[in-house]
Amino acid sequence: MKILVLVLMLSFFAGCESSRESNVVITEPDTCDCKTLILDKDYNRFYLNDRKKPFTGTCNIIENGILKSTRNFKEGKYHGDFIEYYDNGQVKLLIEYKAHFMNGDVKSFSEEGKLIGHSVYKQSRLIEIKL
Numbered sequence: 001m002k003i004l005v006l007v008l009m010l011s012f013f014a015g016c017e018s019s020r021e022s023n024v025v026i027t028e029p030d031t032c033d034c035k036t037l038i039l040d041k042d043y044n045r046f047y048l049n050d051r052k053k054p055f056t057g058t059c060n061i062i063e064n065g066i067l068k069s070t071r072n073f074k075e076g077k078y079h080g081d082f083i084e085y086y087d088n089g090q091v092k093l094l095i096e097y098k099a100h101f102m103n104g105d106v107k108s109f110s111e112e113g114k115l116i117g118h119s120v121y122k123q124s125r126l127i128e129i130k131l
Helices: 002-022
Strands: 031-033 038-040 045-047 057-063 066-074 077-085 091-098 101-109 115-122 125-129
Antiparallel strands (some): 038 045, 066 077, 077 091
């Protein structure tokens, strides 16, 4: 009888343990190296490992230890700031994206940080040149 109770208790705890493991959710990172992103040409969006999970987050391009570019994504599309940097760390180019389209300001800067170009886009169409 004691053995039967012991076996039942062990099977109960083993059952609880395995149900906890099945609830584990593996999430994609929200920051990565841009070179690891894969373009799904059929849907025109980027993903990391699973084509069914478009990437949301930030990727960076780093060359020889220097940050060259930062890009933001939402649901696999460019969304938010796209920034390129000079080797000295100054911003070279700043583009605002929304749903994979240039949408808003596009600014270019000199290596000293001076604004040298400024235009406005809507749905990737040039609306205005400000500088």
